[in-house]
Amino acid sequence: MQRFKIFAYSWVITFLQLLFRSAWGIISVPVAMEFHLTSVQIGLVLTLFYVGYVISSTPWGLFIDSHGVRHAILISSLSSSFIILLIFLFPSYDVILISYLLAGFLVSALFPSSVKIVSVKLSPLYFYLGILESSAPFAVLLLSLISGLLYEYWRIFYLLLFVSLLSVFFITLFMEEEYASRKRREMRLLFTKAIILSILVRSGEMWISWGTTAWLFPFLVLYFHFSCSSLIFLLFSLGLVSSTAVSSKLPGLIGEKKVVQLSLFLYILLLFLLFLSRIVWLSFFLGVFSFSFRSPTDSMIVKFAGKENSSSSIGIANTISQVGSLLAPVSIGLAVKFSPVLGIFTLSGGAFLSLAVSFLI
Incomplete structure (x- = not known):
């Protein structure tokens, strides 16, 4: 029961920060219509979020490994909740830009904190990381199910997110010390060839994951005019959830590296098949293989670095690899x-990069 509570706590805090950034992929549509945004302005919101996310990830990782999870989550949840509240109180494009930028600096503490808890308290690592990272697919699935409500009530979404993060703050305030690893450990060398190459693979994966999440729905609705875009996005979201079965089970059979390579190849194939053939059910498998590479890659990075440096290694990986997340939304918007x-080809570029680099590990 205690293991379940530890993991559930880690999953929820990861889920909330992913829900915040993933929501823009749907909310961008009504916001673009209301404020008459261009494709570049749509992409710029997440790009600014990732500016903050990238800059702060390494400092947060080092802070967590040195001082523990509890303080990091308290600071992050309280401050980010009030930043997000600004969107509800003063809805405008400028406020959205500023809020996403500032929130990027703050919520980047949450995922390394979750990885720290899981790596110290739970094993096997690849299995629990796979389940932990299922929070992203579930976030996208939830958003797809409430997409109709988000059209009309997108401001309320940010109010609810404020309440949720504030609740995390109060829960963490009374959290037992055993939930976090507070012992200071010496840093090992974190820039070996294997880690650097794995982080480069992760960079392309970030381009894919958040580029697809941010742009698939706008592609379907605004640019390719699919008649059943909501169904396609729902199937894609269900595929994301199903990716957990691949990422948490298959590495034990064929190894993390092969799961990463297989997922990247199938993502490229399915992306082009979906838009060329317009076969709706392909979106489910696109969802599966647009995320099944994530936890095996993170598992490789943590194993190469050692669990005593799990937050630091993920923090450094976020700093470098999230450049892909930072550049993807606005780059695809420009394309x-x-x-x-050309936007579809630009989106697929991250997969080609990651697949090529993966053979060098």
């Missing part, structure tokens, strides 16, 4: 400005 088809 779409010339041609929607």
Whole structure:
């Protein structure tokens, strides 16, 4: 029961920060219509979020390994909740930009904290990381199910997120010390060839995961005019959830590296097949293989670094690899400005990069 509570806590805090950034992929549509945004302005919101996320990830990781999880989550949950509240109180494009930028600096503490808890308290690592990272697919699934409500009540979403993060703060305030690893440990060398190459693979994966999440729905609705775009996005979201079965089980059979390579290859194939053939059910498998590479890659990074440096290694990995997340939304937006088809090719670029680098590990 105690293991379940530890893991549930880690999963929820990861889920909330992913819900915040993933929501823009749907909320961007009504916001773009209300404020008459261009494709570049749509992409700029998440790009600014990842500016903050990238800059702060390594400092947060080092802080967590040195001082423990509890303080990091208390600071992050309280401050980010009030930043997000600004969107509800003063809804405008400028406020959204500023809030996403500031929130990026703050919520980047939550995922390394979850990884620290899981790596210290639970094993096997690849299994629990796979389940932990299922929080992203579940966030996208929830958003797809409430997409109709988000069109009309997107401001209320940010109010509810404020309440949720504030609740995390109060729960953490009374959290037992055993939930976190507070012991200071010496840093090992974190820039070996294997770690650097794994982080490069992760960079391309970030481009794929958050580029697809941010742009799939706008592609379907605004640019390719699919008649059943909501169904396609729902199937994609169900595929994301199902990716957990691949990422948490398959590495034990064929190894993390092969799971990563198989997922990247199938993502490329399915992305082009979906938009060329317009076969709706392909979106489910696109969802599966647009995320099944994530936890095996993170598992490799943590194993190479050692669990005593789990937060630091993930923090450094976030700093470097989230450049892919930072550049993808606005880069795809620029490509779409010339041609929607060019936007699809730009989105697939991260998969080609990661697949090529993976063979060097």
